[in-house]
Amino acid sequence: MKESSNNSDKNTTLFQASHMMILVTMIVASLALGLEGILLGWEKWPMIPIFAAVIASWVLHIHQTFSDRQRIVIHCTVLMGLLFYYGIHPTSTFDLSVTACIGILLCTTTGIKKLIYFCVITFCIAFGYNVILLSNESPELFDALMFSRIVYHPLIVFVVGWLGTVLIDLWTQLLNHSKREVRQLTEATGRFNEFLTKVSHEIRTPVNAVLGLSSIAIEQTEDKEQLQNLREIQRAGKRVAEQISDILDYSEVDRQRFAMNTEDYMLASVLHDLVMEIKPYMKKGVEFIIDVDPATPAMLRSDVAKLKKIIWHLTTNALKFTQEGGVYLRITSQPQSYGINLILDITDTGEGMTDEEADRIFDGYYQASNTYTRQSGGLGLGMSIVNGYVSALGGFLCINSVKGEGTTVRVTIPQEIVDPSGCISVRDPGRLVIGAFLNFEKHFAPVVRDFYNRMVVNIVKGLNVQMHRVDTLENLIRLNSSIRMTHLFVGEDEYAQNIVAIEKLAESSSISVSVIASDRVVLPAGTRVHLMEKPFYCFPVAEVLNRVNSDEVTDKYMYCHGIRALVVDDEPLNLTVAKDILGRYDISVSTAGSGQEAIEICSKEAFDIVFMDHMMPGMDGIEAMRRIRSDVLGAWKSVPMVALTANAVSTARESFRIAGFDGFVAKPIDILELERVMRLVLPKTVVTFEDTPHSRKRNMNRRRRATDRIEDTAAQQREIDGAVKFGRRSTDKVVGALKAPAQDPGAPLGTERAADAFTPLRKLGVDVTQGLLYCQKDEEFYQSLLVQFASEGNEKRTNLEKFFAEKNLNDYSIIVHALKSTSKMIGASDLSAKAKALEEASKAGDFASIENGHRTVMDEYKVLTDTILSSFGDETSDEPGIPDPKPDRGSRAEDTLEFGPADDEPLEFGPVNDDVLEFRPESERRR
Structure with missing residues (x-):
């Protein structure tokens, strides 16, 4: 059979073990030859190059010098040298054939037929030399027996050599056939x-x-x-x-075809998105606990889409196969020279797996055959995807599972550090005194209680705050009388069983009270209690702790007297909102409808701060900012400029900072995020907190309305329970009491609901509560925005239809970008999401997707604007003006989490007197 070099290369790949066999044989043979040479008095000098060659062969093998084929040829050449040295001595003449056959078998394992020929030729030379030598020195020995041995020994070697080549041919055919099948299967x-x-x-x-x-x-x-x-x-x-x-x-x-998209991301943003996506998978009776080490860097760099998929699959898998107990996600990090190793530990109390099931879990489409799997469904691809993505990101994964007890999966992924500060921090932790009315004993599974305890301890240690946990109302009353709490966290059941006492505590004190509950829980109207939706984890806790305390919220407000601001936005509705909000801080506001107009205004007037929209027709916000800084007066280089944009992805903040902006505020404007940015970029001397007569009057009115509502709630509870008791009650009864009033759950807390006016909008899916929050719960201002939104509808729809017909995707994307922002601002989240999809499609040049969604958006937009005009058009002037600045501002929206370095001071955790469980910094305990 004809042998090609290509086939030979493939064969050497098949017979990799021959390297080690030949090397070991060389060691044994060289030692045996050395010993035999000493005993029989053979020449000593050939042993020196032989030993040197053997050592050199081992060095080449260890260092992997040359190719596999080249090294195997060198090894076999040395082996043939040993064979020749042994065979040229007359005493070895008729033992040489056996040695040659062993050499042929070793050469056969290499898959290279030429090495077999080399071995046979070496044998023939050595054997022929000995026969000639014997015939000259001892011709009398050549009898019939001698001739038969001279004939049969070479014949045996030739037959063995031929069998070796046949075996190589058969193995080569089998290998080629297998490779063809593998290639066909791969294709x-x-x-x-x-x-x-x-x-x-x-x-x-x-x-x-x-x-x-x-x-x-x-x-x-x-x-x-x-x-x-x-x-x-x-x-x-x-x-x-x-x-x-x-x-x-x-x-x-x-297919191992990974499209890697490395970008900067914030861990807080990733977890927030995942929690929103995972909520539908959460079950009643199964607790989901997220525990994040506050020291984990705030901003990292990796393929965040794949990281999200990894966490999503692991978490949903754990929730899917857990019928009772809980799922615990712990996120930590380990410093490395390249950044950190991000460590994800997901532990569940579910069904668990056998060793066989755990070994096969990464096989595509594999699912364990049990009742949970049949009930849960799925394709069995989740863990295969996780394993592939973890490998693609350079990490590793391990599983520890016990059948009937649960599973723990640990994933370790390398990450680059962008911002080394801790992902969670609180402002002025020394002033915080936290109470927690949480009875972990209600969870029957001890491991779930342990999950919650670990999370609370890690939060306290990481944030360096003091926390006091109680498990009964009596202990809460005693705790409140002994210390001055700034915040109180209450469990869902604890709140439902003691609603009147908790509401009175929230109303009569400056404590910020938050109830940790599912999104199905409805709080009474006018309550001062905040709802923190499950899962209970560190980022929402830090967000609550970073809010201004209750005294400041109700009695003191931030002002920036004498500040002149320029707001640049191509959307008139956004300018209206920004002018109203900034005016309430006693800021003098000017507006510009484009980047070019902003440049012209800045060349004539001076401002203390500029708020710049990012995406505008013609000149975008980044270009306008750069031209103002470079082309206008040199003094503008020190004027703070803040980016206003609906692009709220995790990387937006960093990208705008790199572009040259001093701050970033997402649209719709979040009040406390706006305040945080203004406190950061404006001189501290111009930012004041004042208690105005307007605010005092509004606070008294709000408290009077809230007290009336709480008394109504208490009366309903007395009707159900017979009498108000500070003890345990049925959750169902209390929830029934909360649902008894004809109060729409969608109505904003702390405000009266304009039911008749907003009902048509709610029927269209408009989240009126969210819209009012964006307007600081000012219904009059909200209605004026609705009318302005609707009055601009005809012009926007005309432009959209025009750009759609012309396939002018650039201008089309700008209009739908504005629609995305303004519709979200009034609470039309569904329309905003669809406009966002059209914006992304237009930026990507995907006209087919635009065709699929354009008509739906146009129809919904028209229905919404017509409904607004029919409901509010007669109540507001045709040209809605901007409300006068109001120093008496309404309730504030949720604060935005601020990140910074965490204090690593050690803490203690343990029960103290009167069954009050206490978490406190060690330094605080010493005081």
Whole structure:
């Protein structure tokens, strides 16, 4: 058979073990030859180069010098040298054939037939030399027996050599056949993955249409039976969409074709997004606890999309297979020379796995055959995707599972550090005294109690604050009488069983009270208690702690007297909102509708701060900012400029900072985030906190209304329970009492609900509560914004239709970008999301997606504007003006989490007197 060098290279790959066998044989043979040479008096000098050659062969093997084929040839050459040295001595003449056969077998393991020929030739030379030598020295020995031995010994060697070549040919054929099959299977798998990818993409479009249309139908349907059916359709559509996404991800993993997209991200933002996505998977009776080490760097760099998928699959998998108990996600980090190792530990109390199931869990489409799996469904791709993405990110994964007890998965992923400051911190931790009315003993599983205790201890240690935990109302009353708490966290059951006492405590004191509960819980109207939705974890806790304390919120307000601000935005509605909000800080506000107009105004007037929209027609905000700093007066280089944008992704803040902005505020404007930025960029001398007569009057009125509502709630509870007791009550009774009043759950806390006016908007799916929050719960201002939004509708729709017909995607994206922002500002989140999808499609040049969604957005936009005009058009002037600045500002929106370095001072945790469990810094305990 003809042998090609290519085949030889492939064969050497097959017979990798021959290297070690030949090297070991050389060691043994060289030692044996040395000993035999000493005993028989052979020449000593050849042993020196032989030993040197053996040592050199080992060095080449250890250092992997040269190619595999080149090294195997060198090894066999040395081996043939040993064979020749042994065979040239007359005493070895008829033993040489056995030694040669052993050499041929070793050469056969290499898969190279030429080495067999080399061995046979070496044997023939040595054997022929000995025969000639014997015939000259002892011709009398050549009898019939001698001749037969001279003939048969070479014949045996030739036969063994021929068998060796036949074996190599057979192995080569088998190898080539196997490789062809592997190649065919690989190609078939590739075609199958391509097919799945194409099918998934084709299915995704109609599924998205089903989801979108079902959302619209849900908003427009009032019939309960139809509403239930539509929600089932939407739920099924989301499940199909998730499975399509899994198939596409698995195809990427299976083909090892990873599209890496490395970017900066904030861990807080990633977890916030994941919590929102995971909430539908949370079950009643299963606790989900997230525990983050506050020392973990605030901003990291990696492929954040893949990191999200890893955490999402691991967490949803754990929730899926856990019927009772809890799921505990712990996130920590380990410093490394390249940054950190981000460590994810996901522990559940679920079904667990056998060793066999754990070994197969990374196989594609594999699922353990049990009741949980059949009930939970799925394609069995999640762990395969996780394993592939972890490998792609350079990390590793390990699983520890016990059947019937649960599973722990640890993932370690290398990350670069962008911002080394801790991901969680609180302002002035020394002033914080936290109370926690949390009874962990209500959880039957000891491991769940341990999860919660660990999380609380880690929060206290990481933030360096003192916390006192109680588990009964009596202990809470005693705690409140003994220390001055700044914040109180109350569990859902604890609140429901003691609602009157908790509400009175919140109303009569400056304590910031937060209830940790599911999103199904409805708080009474006018309550001062905040709802913190489960899961209970560190970032929302830090957000609450970073709010201004209750005294400051109710009695003192921030002012910036004498400050002149320029707001630049191409959207008039955004200018209206910004002018009203900034005016309430006693800031003199000028506006500009474009970047060019801003440059012209700045060349004539001086300002103390500039708020610049990012995405505007013609000149965008970044270019306008740079031209103002460079082309206008030199003094502008020190004037703070703050980016205003609806681009609230985790990387936006860093990108605007790099571009040259001094601060960043996402739209719609978050009040306390705006205040945080202004305190950061403005001189401290111009920022004051004042207690004005307007604020005192408003506070008394608000407290009077809240007291009336609390008394109503208490009366309803007395009707149910017979008498108010500071003890344990049925959760169902209290929830029933809360639901008894004809109060819409959507109504904002602390404000009266204009039910008749806003009902048509709620039927369209507008979140009136959110819109009022963006307007600081000023209904008059909110209505004026609604009318302005609607009055601009005709012009915007005309422009959108024009740019759509012209396929002018650049201008089209600018209009839908503005629509995305303004619709979210009034609470039309669904329209905002669809406008965002059109914006992304226009930026990507995907006109097909725009065609699919354009008409739906236009129709919804028209219905919304018509409804607004029919509801409020007669109540507000045709040209709504900007309300006068009001120093008496309404209730503030939620603060935005601020990040900074954490204090690592050690803390203690343990029970103290009177069954009050205490978490305090060691330094505080010494005082």
